[in-house]
Amino acid sequence: LCSYGTGAIMAVPAHDSRDHEFALKYELPIIKVVSPPNGNCDPEEAYADDGIMINSSSSSSGLNINGMLSQDAALEVTSWVESNGFGKKKVNYKLRDWLFARQRYWGEPFPVIYLDDTNEMVPLTENQLPLTLPELDDFTPTGTGEPPLTKAADWVRTTDVLTGKPARRETSTMPQWAGSCWYYLRFMDPKNSSTLVDKAKESYWGPVDIYVGGAEHSVLHLLYARFWHKVLYDIGVVSTKEPFKCLINQGLILGEVEYTAYRDNEGKWVSADSDSSLSDCIQEKVPADKITKVGDNYVLKDDPNIRLNARAYKMSKSRGNVINPDDVVSEYGADSLRLYEMFMGPLRDSKTWSTGGIEGVHRFLGRTWRLVVGAPLPDGSYKDGTMVTDVEPTFEQLRVLHKCMARVSEEIQETRFNTAISAMMEFVNAAYKWDTQPKSVIDSFVLLLSPFAPHLAEELWFRLGHAQSLAHEQFPEAKNEYLKESEIVLPVQINGKTRGTILVDKECSEDDVFQIAASDDRLSKYLDGKAIRKRIYVPGRILNVILDQQKART
Template sequence: MSSYKPEDIESKWQEYWQENKTFKTPEDHDKPKYYVLDMFPYPSGSGLHVGHPEGYTATDILARYKRMNGFNVLHPIGWDAFGLPAEQYAVKTGTHPRETTQKNVDRFREQLQDLGFSYDWDREVNTTDPDYYKWTQWIFLKLYEKGLAYEDDVPVNWCPELGTVLANEEVIDGKSEVGGFPVVKKPMRQWVLKITEYADRLLEGLDDLDWPESTKKMQRDWIGKSIGANIDFKVSGYDEEIRVFTTRPDTIFGATYMVLAPEHDLVDKITTEDQKEAVKEYQEEAARKSDLERTELSDEKTGVFTGVSAINPATGEEIPILVADYVLVTYGTGAIMAVPGHDDRDWEFAKKFDLDIVEVVEGGDVSEGAYTDTEEGTMVNSENDDISLNGLSVDEAIERITNWLEDIGQGEKAVNYKLRDWLFSRQRYWGEPFPIIHVDGEPKPVREDDLPVTLPEMDDFEPTEDGEPPLAKAIDWVNTEDPETGKPAKRETNTMPQWAGSCWYYLRYCSPEFEDGPVDPDEENYWMPVDMYVGGAEHSVLHLLYARFWHKVLYDCGVVSTKEPFQRLVHQGMILGEVEFTGFKKDGNWISADIADEVEDVERVKLSEDQVEKQGDEFVIKDTEITVDSKAHKMSKSRGNVVNPDDIVDQYGADSMRLYEMFMGPLEQVKPWSTKDVDGVYRFLGRVWRLIIDEDSGELNESVTEASPSKEQLKVLHECIQKVTGDIEDLSFNTAISAMMIFINEANKWEEHPKPILEQFIKLLSPFAPHIAEELWRKLGHDESIAYVDWPEFNEEYLISDTQLYPVQVNGKVRGEIHVPREKAKNKEFVLSEAKSEENVKKYLEDGNLVKEIFVPERIVNLVVK
């Protein structure tokens, strides 16, 4: 017996590929190149889940396809291996993070190899390897030299439980993204990177990238460039000015009050004696509120009067200055001129505190709500002795008033960004040490020759009690001397965030052994940019923005030759767990899903597929009217719906696993997992096998012949070649697989299977299911791996059939079909007369007058009858 047994062939070929270094990246630069990259995985303790191989399979298919099309392919993998989980585990168990990381990396590597991915394992990189982070540190020095890295005392998100500072992005609803622990604001000395200096270039660079529009938009929004004006308002009775940023200087005549953020410096200076207490109380309250609370309570605006007024430079009127937390200290100048007539937030606030609302742009009704349209409105009530905006459009008014403010020295055109500088240090052990020493309290870069600054050996990874990083406990390591002056020095004890290593790893893959820089310029020149980058949409903003930032800095340093690192980007869609049916019970009785939300103490009951049935648009409990919830959920440990790829490989083999992940649906779409559907692709592979192999002998089937292929066989093959080739180019892997299934279904009907046909088909299959393809390729008599044979060429000639099918419509409804000889297929008169004499069509023509005839060559005929 020799039926299709993936377990017998897959490990065999995996070992073969390894031993023969089949997928070693070519060293010549003579062919066109293709750099296809997966997002850097973090080797977590739980191993791969089925979401990982989705993107990896897609890139692997592309890599294999491009190799067969004569490209030099760079298809590497490595490990983003610094990070909090290994450190937390170390704190708990005493196991050194290096050991945990090593173990996890080994597990990941093994799992990936079990899936038969064609990575060049000689180029594996690991961010925790000193030979790697030496260059991460080197890049930091470049940033430092360029003045893009600075120290600052900033209020940071301090998480006492984790003993570390978190980036804004790592804090969700006032809790840590990892672990869900509370986070508080605390001022600390931190390293910060001046990403804001690159804001404009990061914005412009997006234009030419072949990325999903939504991702580009998210980056643009994150950078958040807005153009407007800075305006200075004099504080009445003080020698102080309040500077505000506004995108709507045109509405200045409607500015009836001002607001300072509670943290604004001027608050304490100007507040009057009798308001001091109220203001102080308000500030304290605001400080206590987490970001979550601030937004949750956003319906109700709060604030307090400072007791002082400012002078509106346009109207000359005194307007009250208030403190309110709807103004953020971190954006613009931390102060605003409030124009309740034309800003929703100001309007809401003015209503609540009974402040004046003045209409200065005509077009709405400011007693009903703020009028914010900038297209339609015209200016009104905007006039003083010097200038009038009345009658102008918003755009004209902005121009005019900005110039006027500049003339009187109270304002200027200004640009603002939402993007803030990047908080770049963490109070952790398991990260890259900064190549910085402190001499006489001043930071000083470590000399390039002294890199890498390696992590000291430690066995206690907890932060000090006052929040100093764990490295502060490595006294011998911290205390060093300045090699230039011999003065005593202290090493920086913060470490870099996890983003650091992943900001440039794609460069290291080009020349992982290079010793004179992060990347060999020759190799960089050849391989960059990344032609195809596949990874999750969760990295839409941060990783991709940070990496682009570093890349641009490296471009300025002359290290890289391209302005952007990733030319084409695709996000694979998330794979959800199996669809679950949930019924709802109250006091032991079933209730419908749509009312379950409103009822208390509802019991949720998981139902099996055969306990429910479809009724209309909903699922109900069988033989009842009680609706149930039908939904696929995100895979999670707590829900217990995580699918482990190892189990699928054990049961069906890696080829089926790969095929199923691609067959589920379009790559970029969210899709529910269904293990029983894997049967479909597994059976398909079984049919491929049996088409070629005699199960009794294990040899080629007798039907596999040297005969020359028939016209029909060539047609079926070339239809498949055309579809699969086009679909791979479009990343429509699901329909490519379906085309191969169609081929096999057709081929199964043939009595003879000419070898050349089968060989071409096996080539098409090989990027998707490489193990079975390699095995069958050898059985068909080849000595070399299929990995580098030429991709089948599609020949249109074979597709042309003897007849052309025309559906015939009458008034847009199909009433019959006709087959016309190929040579007459474009003959309008002939086709129409054939169409009109079709039996079923005739009936319709008899009932009315033919008023119009539509003839679309090689497509369709439509006869319009009245």
């Protein structure tokens, strides 16, 4: 295999499934050199995991690694090879050569020149940097294979400042990676005209805590950014070996689901699960209002026997499934668009767009507005003031608020924005059942909402009587005293059969629990007039009352 390593062919039929299959077919000897730690090895299968070395000694060389762990044995063999002068330890990387030159106009120009007489490549001096691209009216391909920069003849021809010899510039440009791989460093010190980044500022701001990038850059950008950063580390520009503490690649937002039906040559519908070949059929898109869902399948409303293919595709102009954000903002507002994109699903997953789905979060924002401001007046305006009153919140109201705080904070940390929004929806549902909306509670909730719907939250904040923007406020933190569940739902059994549940305090005694059960309308009918033989109470779990069926309770 000339493209990998030394090119030598290695065969280990006892420990590689492909080599094992080959050896069996051609009746080649199979000698096991690694045994599982427990000694149980299937002779019919290749063992490919780590284990204990066997059949691995050589009297002529004096090397014996029998009984050693395979990882330790590898190090021992490497050391033996080096000490005997047969070779040296080397780490092989599968990183291939990077094609760094591009035959196009845009991109960073290479700061080098080529001397005419020797064709020697000479780097520009520091006072000649930065080298900028020349202005071109025509930067289309030349048609000859030469880069477009060859058209800038006055720019290409130059002189070596050190020797005065005529020279020409490099006309290829660097790829976009040359700039995009390290721009995060420039953000730390954007106006520095003498160095790439000030060492003190880089040490303070770096490395980047969280880097969010598209799924299409999850491999190459990470690979090249780390490569670039490590070069800068080696030459002392940056203080860390890694550029990012955490990399998150968000999933794609796919277009709306497309429903495809099939017709045969006679124009008759063919079900997508038909045994006949669908490649010979004519595809036809079906509007969503003409389909219905039966079980896990989508079928025609007019003929439920015809199953359709339902699939969401990547947004593209060629498919005509691109959603213009400006149109969504015009109809629903920027906050609704922002909130819906976070509510669609986990950040890292690809998600399917549904214009109908945005209406749900739009209604949630409307309910939040009315919770604070109230319903609109007949003329469409809102009365001065809010529905919020400056009263002391109850313990239960604080418990609902702080549970919401804790959950939203946790979900933000874990980038589960969709479930954070669900928690806020639950809060609004609970708040609508309150007789009053305490201002301190609603203030905190609006701060929770602000990262998700900043425009609405800012407006509500001012309507709540605050003169300064909420951007200057501390994000609310939950207090443990309100997160503890003081009440639990306790099942009650009568003679071993569950007859209902009661709400009790965690610290309730057995007598208190029994009294609560006996006064419950649903349970008292089973206890009245009955003698109690035994009570079995497991705190926090269950109350079981054993009745004496033959004796009346006195």
